[in-house]
Amino acid sequence: MSDTSHDRLLIIDFGSQVTQLIARRLRELNVYCEIHPYQNVTDAFLAEFAPKAVIFSGGPASVFDEGAPQPPASVFDMGVPILGICYGQQVMMHMLGGKVEQGHGTAEFGRAYVTPSDDRIDLLNGWFLEAKEQVWMSHGDHVSQIAPGFEVYGTSPNAPFAITADVARNFFAVQFHPEVHHTPNGKTLYENFVKLAGFTGDWTMGAYREEAIRKIREQVGDAKVICGLSGGVDSSVAAVLIHEAIGDQLTCVFVDHGLLRQNEADEVVTMFRDHYNMPLIHADESDLFLGELEGQSDPETKRKIIGKLFIDVFQKHANEVGGAKFLAQGTLYPDVIESVSFSGGPSVTIKSHHNVGGLPEKMGLKLVEPLRELFKDEVRALGRELGLPDSFIGRHPFPGPGLAIRCPGDITREKLDILRKADAVYIDQIRKHGLYDDIWQAFVAILPVRTVGVMGDFRTYDYACALRAVTSVDGMTADYYPFSHEFLGETATRIINEVKGINRVTYDITSKPPGTIEWE
Numbered sequence: 001m002s003d004t005s006h007d008r009l010l011i012i013d014f015g016s017q018v019t020q021l022i023a024r025r026l027r028e029l030n031v032y033c034e035i036h037p038y039q040n041v042t043d044a045f046l047a048e049f050a051p052k053a054v055i056f057s058g059g060p061a062s063v064f065d066e067g068a069p070q071p072p073a074s075v076f077d078m079g080v081p082i083l084g085i086c087y088g089q090q091v092m093m094h095m096l097g098g099k100v101e102q103g104h105g106t107a108e109f110g111r112a113y114v115t116p117s118d119d120r121i122d123l124l125n126g127w128f129l130e131a132k133e134q135v136w137m138s139h140g141d142h143v144s145q146i147a148p149g150f151e152v153y154g155t156s157p158n159a160p161f162a163i164t165a166d167v168a169r170n171f172f173a174v175q176f177h178p179e180v181h182h183t184p185n186g187k188t189l190y191e192n193f194v195k196l197a198g199f200t201g202d203w204t205m206g207a208y209r210e211e212a213i214r215k216i217r218e219q220v221g222d223a224k225v226i227c228g229l230s231g232g233v234d235s236s237v238a239a240v241l242i243h244e245a246i247g248d249q250l251t252c253v254f255v256d257h258g259l260l261r262q263n264e265a266d267e268v269v270t271m272f273r274d275h276y277n278m279p280l281i282h283a284d285e286s287d288l289f290l291g292e293l294e295g296q297s298d299p300e301t302k303r304k305i306i307g308k309l310f311i312d313v314f315q316k317h318a319n320e321v322g323g324a325k326f327l328a329q330g331t332l333y334p335d336v337i338e339s340v341s342f343s344g345g346p347s348v349t350i351k352s353h354h355n356v357g358g359l360p361e362k363m364g365l366k367l368v369e370p371l372r373e374l375f376k377d378e379v380r381a382l383g384r385e386l387g388l389p390d391s392f393i394g395r396h397p398f399p400g401p402g403l404a405i406r407c408p409g410d411i412t413r414e415k416l417d418i419l420r421k422a423d424a425v426y427i428d429q430i431r432k433h434g435l436y437d438d439i440w441q442a443f444v445a446i447l448p449v450r451t452v453g454v455m456g457d458f459r460t461y462d463y464a465c466a467l468r469a470v471t472s473v474d475g476m477t478a479d480y481y482p483f484s485h486e487f488l489g490e491t492a493t494r495i496i497n498e499v500k501g502i503n504r505v506t507y508d509i510t511s512k513p514p515g516t517i518e519w520e
């Protein structure tokens with residue numbers, strides 16, 4: 001467990017697909033919360049965590065299943081407010097003496113409308129301004145009898161106990177999901193819940209920054225720290241924060257594998273070495289990487305070569321720092337939650353992702369991960385708080401293997417040069433049209449085919465390229481961006497006119513799934 005100086009809310013995860021959204025809503029209210037899978041929440045855990053309030057998430061189980069997930073009974077004796085959502089409501093009623101019935105035709109999925117009972121409670125302040133509230137339901141089983149002490153405060157056609165509460169004990173239980181977008185006024189419920197639990201909204205970025213700096217100093221002492229800087233938002237924010245905490249005890253290693261975008265190396269080095277005055281090793285290893293990649297066209301082989309070389313090179317340069325005891329990483333909260341996910345279990349490898357995993361053990365380093373408690377947009381807010389320019393913070397994600405995975409087939413310097421130029425024109429177009437911030441990620445892939453064209457009175461035989469632009473929330477699923485025909489036409493013309501070596505431009509309209517965002 002990490003943070004102990006804030007009022008803390010505990011979310012017990014029963015495996016809902018949308019548990020992370022509960023945390024998002026709470027963080028938006030400046031409330032510090034952590035998600036923990038129900039298996040880990042024991043009596044001892046509860047005592048140590050000492051939450052000021054608890055939320056039970058939804059989940060796919062039925063209280064009738066053998067070994068159905070439950071919180072420890074002691075949670076009800078802690079004297080703190082509890083909110084149960086969907087399965088969280090059912091398990092609460094089940095444990096406190098109410099009844100749950102199996103679906104049998106009364107399942108309710110999707111939009112529903114809840115109407116109020118005559119009595120109002122503080123949880124519902126700002127609700128039922130209209131005669132009914134839109135909510136999002138997704139349940140098979142339902143509560144058929146509420147537990148002693150509970151009253152009903154809202155009903156829907158298929159959920160007579162849509163909103164219930166035992167006001168004396170501050171226990172609340174709702175059948176719907178207030179955390180999702182389709183419960184438009186859901187945030188108000190969370191706001192009321194944390195208010196009545198006594199949260200003061202002390203989780204601000206300014207406070208976080210102070211505290212993170214204190215913790216980094218405490219953890220690191222006077223030891224040296226190395227940090228792999230990629231130029232991406234996460235590692236950049238981590239580096240600036242750590243530098244603020246320990247100054248020149250931090251050295252960043254920026255490995256240039258020759259697969260970066262136009263001007264990228266210059267921008268990163270200028271920003272960190274010149275602007276922030278950080279000790280920075282700029283390791284230009286492009287000959288090594290491009291040499292080893294020569295003649296390789298299989299995507300997984302390419303990824304593995306890059307991953308291995310990256311670790312070797314990083315280790316070589318990190319050794320130059322001499323005596324470093326810590327490795328800093330920009331690990332985020334979603335990575336932490338995923339690793340203990342309810343439904344967990346090994347999933348199929350689609351792509352071997354590139355990271356510096358394995359290094360800490362190999363080099364005998366301990367990890368410094370100051371962003372472990374943050375979501376991506378919170379990292380961006382922290383970056384702003386630390387004075388990183390917006391143009392840097394808002395950058396689209398860029399994968400560790402770089403342009404290698406945007407160059408299907410053989411990688412050559414010639415193709416990389418063409419790709420860099422085309423990509424720069426495309427991104428320039430997107431910026432000029434004011435679309436950059438609406439798009440999650442955009443790039444060009446150079447295709448391993450040449451096509452025939454005619455320019456002026458001459459025949460051309462050049463490469464084709466594909467433009468990619470997607471909207472996404474987390475990169476796990478994505479949809480193609482609906483550019484106008486005018487935009488696409490203008491961009492194709494510019495690329496063909498300005499980039500020697502390309503004579504055909506296509507637009508990739510595949511969503512993920514079934515496609516992936518990158519081409520390899």
Ligand code: XMP
Nearest residue numbers: 352353354397398399400401475516517518
């Ligand atoms: P895919 O192509 O799997 O990409 O749909 C999802 C997101 O992950 C990025 N990506 C990577 N990021 N190392 C990274 O740091 C990698 O090896 C890697 N492969 C893909 C990709 O750019 C997209 O944002």
